[in-house]
Amino acid sequence: MRAAAMKIGELASLTGCPVETIRYYEREGLLPEPARSASNYRLYAGSHAERLRFIRHCRTLDMTLDEIRTLLDYHDHPRQPCNAVNGLIDEHLAHVEARIEQLQALRGALVALRSRCSGEADSSQCGILSALAQPAAEEITAHRESSHVPGPHGSH
Amino acid sequence: MRAAAMKIGELASLTGCPVETIRYYEREGLLPEPARSASNYRLYAGSHAERLRFIRHCRTLDMTLDEIRTLLDYHDHPRQPCNAVNGLIDEHLAHVEARIEQLQALRGALVALRSRCSGEADSSQCGILSALAQPAAEEITAHRESSHVPGPHGSH
DNA sequence: ACACACCCTGTAGTCGCTACAGGGTCAAGC
């Protein structure tokens, strides 16, 4: 008796990954094309669930699909020593740490900005608005090239 | 004698904002349409430079264009007390702080992951790859709805 | 017989730019 095949909705609720995202990963070549039923429904096996969990785990770590593709490649072809896996993680870790530092600088700037207005006056007097009209400080302007981790507007 | 009008390239080098981004802000309604020369070139006055600096400053603070639009609206129509300006900043600050916390949890997870592999073995033995095949820990999985600040892959 | 949940493909929208393609304008140098 083989492992039970499941339809895409079952895989979705099993992994917490939306149906449309699963199809997207397939288009992107991260998930192999599954078998099809007579009525053309996708039929997944346990190995698909495993692979999808791998992908979603990497995504919660904010890796790009390209980084994940590389990891999956190591997973699929266990050849050379996995130094490159370490390297990828290290690089990603560096990106995350850089982004944390940027955001902390940003936070400082926002706190300073916030302190400029008590909220009582008319907005023509507002210290926040007038401060924003000045060019930004260097400390914050500079950081635009070091990181690749998304800012606060990524995931509602 | 009126303020000297400048072409888009001058405004760009004055503010450090790429030409195409300036045109984009105009399309988005953040910058008003400037006057045009006989040969249809955009001609900007000092007020445009000020407004563009305002926008760019807000962008270095990772505000969305929508948030900036709201601030510009307060700037343009100084009516009621500016509590809403404070509210917007506070909310944005909360987003940034939430994102910092997420990234710190993420960093912890990556450090833990990194420690699982010495890099000597074949990648079939790699502790990193096998750890990634497990579902992600809750602590990290949970955070997908609290913040809207981009992660590490935003700005190369 | 019908409702309703699920599945399919394909396309367009999100955000904040960035990068063309395909043209026009203008000043300097030969």
Add this chain to the structure above:
DNA sequence: GCTTGACCCTGTAGCGACTACAGGGTGTGT
């Protein structure tokens, strides 16, 4: 006067990682 090159114009498509349809087929329960 003619060419070179830097600048300007409009319009459209691409990025990443989804998300959200539109417009259809399938499968189950009553």
